[in-house]
Amino acid sequence: MRQEYWTLMDPCCDYCLHSASNPCVKYVVCRVRGPFCHKSVMCRNRRQQRIKKVLYGPQGVRINVGASSCGLAAGAEKVLEAVKDNLRSMGVEAEASAVGYLGLCFMEPFIEIRSEDGPSPIYGHVSPDNVGEIFAKYFEEGSVDGAFEIRRRTGRFKDEDKVPLLDELDVWRKQVKWVSRNCGVINPESIEEYIVSGGYEGRSRALMMKPEEVIEEIRLSGLRGRGGAGFPTWLKWKVCREQPSKEKYIICNADEGDPGAFMNRLLAESDPHRVLEGLIIAGYAIGASHGVIFVRAEKPLMAARLEKAVEDARRWGLLGENILGTGFNFDVRVMRSAGAFVCGEETAMIAAIEGRRAMPRQRPPYPASKGLWDKPTVVNNVETLAHVATIMAHGWQEFAKYGTERSRGTKMFCVTGGVKRTGAFEVPIGTTIRTLVCDIAGGPHEGRKIKAVQIGGPSGGCLPERLFDLPIDYESLQEAGAIMGSGGLVVIDDSNCMVDVARYFTSFTLAESCGKCVPCRTGTKTLYDRLSAIVEGLGDPDDLRLLEEVGTMMKDAALCALGGTAPNPILSSLKYFKDEYEEHIVGKRCPAKVCSKLVTYNINRELCVKCGLCAKSCPANAIIKTDDGFFAVDQHKCIKCGTCFITCPRDAVEKR
Amino acid sequence: MKIKINGLEVEAKEGERILDVADRLGIRIPTLCYLRGIYEGASCRICVVELNNGKLIPACAYEVSDGLVLSTDTPRIRESRRLTLELLLSAHRISCQDCPKKGECALVELCSEYGVEGIPVCAECSLHEEDCFLGRGEICLGPITISGCKAECIRDGKPCEGCRGPVTRRDVLERGRAIYLEHGIPLEMFSRSSRSTAPPHANSI
Numbered sequence: 001m002r003q004e005y006w007t008l009m010d011p012c013c014d015y016c017l018h019s020a021s022n023p024c025v026k027y028v029v030c031r032v033r034g035p036f037c038h039k040s041v042m043c044r045n046r047r048q049q050r051i052k053k054v055l056y057g058p059q060g061v062r063i064n065v066g067a068s069s070c071g072l073a074a075g076a077e078k079v080l081e082a083v084k085d086n087l088r089s090m091g092v093e094a095e096a097s098a099v100g101y102l103g104l105c106f107m108e109p110f111i112e113i114r115s116e117d118g119p120s121p122i123y124g125h126v127s128p129d130n131v132g133e134i135f136a137k138y139f140e141e142g143s144v145d146g147a148f149e150i151r152r153r154t155g156r157f158k159d160e161d162k163v164p165l166l167d168e169l170d171v172w173r174k175q176v177k178w179v180s181r182n183c184g185v186i187n188p189e190s191i192e193e194y195i196v197s198g199g200y201e202g203r204s205r206a207l208m209m210k211p212e213e214v215i216e217e218i219r220l221s222g223l224r225g226r227g228g229a230g231f232p233t234w235l236k237w238k239v240c241r242e243q244p245s246k247e248k249y250i251i252c253n254a255d256e257g258d259p260g261a262f263m264n265r266l267l268a269e270s271d272p273h274r275v276l277e278g279l280i281i282a283g284y285a286i287g288a289s290h291g292v293i294f295v296r297a298e299k300p301l302m303a304a305r306l307e308k309a310v311e312d313a314r315r316w317g318l319l320g321e322n323i324l325g326t327g328f329n330f331d332v333r334v335m336r337s338a339g340a341f342v343c344g345e346e347t348a349m350i351a352a353i354e355g356r357r358a359m360p361r362q363r364p365p366y367p368a369s370k371g372l373w374d375k376p377t378v379v380n381n382v383e384t385l386a387h388v389a390t391i392m393a394h395g396w397q398e399f400a401k402y403g404t405e406r407s408r409g410t411k412m413f414c415v416t417g418g419v420k421r422t423g424a425f426e427v428p429i430g431t432t433i434r435t436l437v438c439d440i441a442g443g444p445h446e447g448r449k450i451k452a453v454q455i456g457g458p459s460g461g462c463l464p465e466r467l468f469d470l471p472i473d474y475e476s477l478q479e480a481g482a483i484m485g486s487g488g489l490v491v492i493d494d495s496n497c498m499v500d501v502a503r504y505f506t507s508f509t510l511a512e513s514c515g516k517c518v519p520c521r522t523g524t525k526t527l528y529d530r531l532s533a534i535v536e537g538l539g540d541p542d543d544l545r546l547l548e549e550v551g552t553m554m555k556d557a558a559l560c561a562l563g564g565t566a567p568n569p570i571l572s573s574l575k576y577f578k579d580e581y582e583e584h585i586v587g588k589r590c591p592a593k594v595c596s597k598l599v600t601y602n603i604n605r606e607l608c609v610k611c612g613l614c615a616k617s618c619p620a621n622a623i624i625k626t627d628d629g630f631f632a633v634d635q636h637k638c639i640k641c642g643t644c645f646i647t648c649p650r651d652a653v654e655k656r
Numbered sequence: 657m658k659i660k661i662n663g664l665e666v667e668a669k670e671g672e673r674i675l676d677v678a679d680r681l682g683i684r685i686p687t688l689c690y691l692r693g694i695y696e697g698a699s700c701r702i703c704v705v706e707l708n709n710g711k712l713i714p715a716c717a718y719e720v721s722d723g724l725v726l727s728t729d730t731p732r733i734r735e736s737r738r739l740t741l742e743l744l745l746s747a748h749r750i751s752c753q754d755c756p757k758k759g760e761c762a763l764v765e766l767c768s769e770y771g772v773e774g775i776p777v778c779a780e781c782s783l784h785e786e787d788c789f790l791g792r793g794e795i796c797l798g799p800i801t802i803s804g805c806k807a808e809c810i811r812d813g814k815p816c817e818g819c820r821g822p823v824t825r826r827d828v829l830e831r832g833r834a835i836y837l838e839h840g841i842p843l844e845m846f847s848r849s850s851r852s853t854a855p856p857h858a859n860s861i
Contacts (some may be wrong), residue, residue, distance in 0.1 A: 362698040362717035517699050522743035553739040556712040556732070557701045 012043040023325040028200040057095030064112040067098035074108035082128035100270020102184030103424035121147035183270035191312040194273040202392030214285040221396035222408030227381030230474035239368040243376035248288040257341040258457030261488030263412035264382040272309035278385030297336040341512035346379040360560035402428035407473040415441040418493030434468040456485025458505040459565035461572025481572040497594035498577040503531040509566035520563025535595040539585035596640040607652035614644035657722035674715035690716040752779035781807040789815040799832030
């Protein structure tokens with residue numbers, strides 16, 4: 001029979017009187033630095049030893065495998081199995097543990113060998129086949145060869161000089177790990193590890209303060225909503241707190257749905273307790289007794305981990321009635337959304353929680369005065385709440401050190417698209433786009449040039465390369481025609497067509513529009529139809545005026561932010577890349593050679609070796625043999641599939 | 657509390673909507689989807705008014721607050737309403753001739769007020785309860801001509817000559833063609849060779 005482990009959460013001896021029914025205010029701090037209620041060296045040592053075990057495993061070596069959605073998609077589950085098998089077969093005593101992810105998606109799946117006094121190397125692109133090799137080198141030869149980086153140099157291992165230090169890498173050095181500090185470090189399913197890392201201390205501190213003092217602390221920190229609009233968090237709380245209603249609610253908006261944004265998933269999957277802690281603090285500050293975490297159902301792991309976190313917190317008396325003897329009652333429900341993008345809009349989300357169809361309603365009244373069940377409600381984003389927990393634990397001064405005058409702190413950004421290193425990175429607000437895209441994310445792929453970056457997903461706008469020295473903060477992006485949004489950056493290189501990109505984002509909002517208001521319902525359709533005509537070569541010079549007119553009108557008159565920001569990709573690309581639109585409409589050609597209807601294929605006779613592979617592979621039989629043995633494309637039959645272009649062994653097929 | 661509409665300072669009650677105040681003052685704000693007590697979802701965005709901070713907001717759903725300053729008729733509002741109507745029409749099955757709302761259609765009225773082209777003269781004609789020339793066997797180009805003329809000629813007893821040009825939408829044209837066939841009017845009449853007085857666009861049917 002397996003022995004039940006004593007964990008840090010359990011009472012250490014009979015003198016410890018804490019239990020969920022007999023709560024103790026200092027419970028959380030006591031776990032890590034205690035015991036406080038009785039003096040016992042033995043109990044103290046027992047706790048300290050347990051902390052060491054949690055950090056580095058019972059044998060002093062712990063192998064972390066990044067097993068969040070993106071790691072799992074890359075095969076982390078099999079890697080974890082392989083790690084366990086290899087440890088067993090090599091007879092190495094070490095603990096294999098699943099952790100969240102570091103945000104370095106480009107090297108998933110990764111493993112980290114953590115030991116108390118070793119260099120703690122991280123290996124990227126691990127497969128079940130090369131785990132054995134890595135372990136053989138590390139445990140038998142004492143070498144860290146092949147690692148992506150090491151956390152520190154100890155001089156005890158071979159090849160330490162060959163591997164860069166983590167803090168020296170551009171991808172890490174320019175980041176500030178403030179809210180994502182635990183991501184990829186702790187096991188997200190263990191409340192114990194979170195507490196060892198200093199978790200729930202901010203909440204303990206908040207519960208000792210008056211709610212007004214908590215709001216004041218957040219005000220001083222200068223935290224603004226990380227969901228996109230950048231509304232000051234403290235103000236929302238204050239308005240809600242001052243409402244006379246007895247019943248109030250706090251909702252955590254975990255309905256992240258922008259294409260190219262996954263920082264909320266990263267946070268909630270890798271450090272769910274931090275989000276929960278922030279939710280409890282917010283609930284305390286506004287005087288709510290119920291919280292709802294609204295999770296996108298397409299992110300099942302995120303929902304499952306948040307559910308587990310809530311369950312654990314409830315089990316140890318960190319949620320429920322009379323939390324830790326402070327007289328504060330608070331409980332949380334995790335709710336899965338049906339998966340419409342518009343659910344991320346706060347009034348639509350409230351409708352969905354109430355069991356109605358998710359459609360936004362006109363604001364004001366704002367949810368802070370009339371929200372869920374017509375009671376005052378605060379809706380905060382996952383990242384905002386995680387920031388709240390971190391600010392309460394470390395003080396507002398630490399947070400306010402980063403960022404700009406008007407926007408304090410750090411923000412997580414997801415960089416995807418045409419860059420070398422995709423992933424989620426946390427940087428101080430005010431960092432330039434160039435630093436984020438070129439330094440941290442490594443710049444464009446070989447032979448490519450970055451043309452623009454789409455900031456803020458389908459609600460954001462694109463900014464051309466020449467504006468890359470713009471600091472990323474709420475105001476300067478808005479002035480340039482983009483929005484910070486939730487923080488997704490899609491890098492567009494010269495192999496992408498701006499019109500096609502705008503059309504893609506419009507097709508997204510078209511599909512996700514709830515259909516309630518006219519500007520969004522028919523506006524997105526009109527915009528999409530016009531853009532489709534343009535990419536198919538059926539555009540009319542008048543279309544540009546129409547796009548601009550309808551786009552501006554939607555911005556003004558749409559009911560919610562989805563419709564109001566839907567034309568942003570078009571308006572911003574019209575502003576910065578009008579020449580590409582004109583080239584499509586007037587010149588009937590696509591400069592990036594993406595829009596298939598505007599591309600023609602021709603065979604260059606100087607390069608052609610008459611092999612005939614193109615004619616064989618053509619699905620439309622559009623390539624014919626000419627009398628002199630060469631091949632030519634029949635433009636009337638050609639369906640522009642590009643098969644000949646890919647097939648030709650001599651690159652004789654030219655795309656124009 | 658006091659609010660200012662179109663430069664006019666008025667007293668308003670707590671919880672009143674802008675539309676209520678404007679109604680009391682006799683300022684007309686057009687509405688389409690709003691039905692007091694039944695539907696107040698602010699969907700159609702026809703009733704937008706402009707606040708002094710430059711925001712366009714729907715008058716039917718926006719509650720007044722002290723010191724609110726707004727105007728109900730500016731170029732920006734007119735432009736927004738016009739485009740909203742155009743968008744509405746773009747997804748509307750225009751079949752005014754046999755629509756149950758014929759003769760009392762707020763959409764048609766607004767379209768002619770805001771100069772939105774796309775609906776045929778027949779729609780405006782029925783607002784004035786005019787007899788149909790086609791029913792009497794007279795040739796009238798109403799079904800295929802763009803409206804906006806307030807059907808002036810017809811009110812003078814003359815059939816439509818189509819001076820404003822043909823409707824651009826194919827579905828409306830086809831509907832017009834069907835109407836001529838229903839009334840037993842052969843389409844050949846419209847070909848230029850057979851009737852030289854017909855306007856050039858008559859060929860389009």
